Amino acid sequence: MPSPEFVDAVLAVVARIPEGRVMTYGDVGIAIGSEAPRAVGRVMALYGHAAPWWRVVPASGLPPQGHARLALPHYLAEGTPLRRADDEDYRIALSSARLPYTHEIYAEVAL
Numbered sequence: 001m002p003s004p005e006f007v008d009a010v011l012a013v014v015a016r017i018p019e020g021r022v023m024t025y026g027d028v029g030i031a032i033g034s035e036a037p038r039a040v041g042r043v044m045a046l047y048g049h050a051a052p053w054w055r056v057v058p059a060s061g062l063p064p065q066g067h068a069r070l071a072l073p074h075y076l077a078e079g080t081p082l083r084r085a086d087d088e089d090y091r092i093a094l095s096s097a098r099l100p101y102t103h104e105i106y107a108e109v110a111l
Contacts, residue, residue, distance in 0.1 A: 017055040019078040061091040
């Protein structure tokens with residue numbers, strides 16, 4: 001079980017991801033000084049329901065596992081760059097949607 005401090009740190013970063021952009025689980029880990037993307041995923045699964053969870057994705061660019069249909073309206077409303085075949089077969093275009101490491105979210109981490 002992740003510590004309360006870890007949970008708070010993850011959710012604080014996720015809350016700051018701008019609309020139309022995404023971070024991978026690993027990116028969120030980097031932003032809080034951790035190398036634990038699976039722990040970030042665990043936090044999102046257990047505590048992320050009130051956060052903009054659709055903005056945290058696997059490095060594959062797929063939507064969060066099991067949530068493609070729920071996430072798609074958020075991506076479309078926010079203008080998140082996508083690569084689409086249809087409503088159930090799409091990926092986030094990470095090359096343009098991923099938050100760059102120069103963003104202020106990463107300011108406190110030595111990259």
